[in-house]
Amino acid sequence: MPYEPTLQHNPLINPRELEQLHDQCFSWALTCARDRAEAEEVLQMTYLAIMEGRARFGGTSSLRTWLFAVIRNHARSRWRLARRSLQAIARFASFEPQFAAAGSTDSAAEYQRQQEHRQVMNAWRLLPLRQREVLDLVFYRDLPIAEAAQVLGVSIGTARIHYERAKAALKRALTAETIDD
């Protein structure tokens, strides 16, 4: 039986829609956080804030845009606390997506695809956080830059600047990796 969350402090949120967005919320939390454990914690903190009414949906944007912004804010709060921790940075730098679990490596084509994924993800993770976020929102989640700006809490002009710089940086990183190979 599906669980129905209590949203007495957020009457504008449809519980079913919230649950349907859970997958996307976790995916976005993975982008904002340093590892899976932190992503789960950030998401739980977000849900707790929604349940307690500390985060209130006003209906001025889409629920998804609002959720992404709240998740990002919680991830940033945690990031500020751990920013000086060299251990945290080292752990982030060594975070490797478990591509092997996604499928078998029997075929050469599958192996090649996984190598390309790893190359792109490595280059993407080396980007500054805001550039990484804007590329995730625009390239992967198909958000217009105006909505991405809402999630990031910046102006549209600033979001566009980050977007252009992120694309250029990613292209440079992929080109450099290709040359190194």
Next chain:
Amino acid sequence: MTEPDIDPADSELRSALRSGIAARDRAQRTPPFSRVWPREVEATRSRPLSWGPAFVATVLLAVIVAGVWRWPDHHSAPLDASLAHQLSSDEFWHVPTDAILAYEAPRLSADLPSPDSFQVSLEESYL
């Protein structure tokens, strides 16, 4: 939802990044919503605060305070201020209160020897 602002020249880059992030999401399975939603906190916080014990304790305390406040003897007569002053002095036993007068010993009717005729030697004086 409006169309994203994607330059056709970036389609290859976009496709590569989409594949990478999608592969990451496939590898990192989403935890169930019911597990992430703070249900235990919800259950704890949804329980209303119990006012019964606090109310009973307050009433009991008020009864005790009222009883202690009115504990002094109700039948005691108001004390005369001048008599209270005399009784608080160092020679309080001289104060002729009613109780003392009621228990005053009767006057002695015996003949006591005169001090002039009472001769005590030096040795007897030490006894």
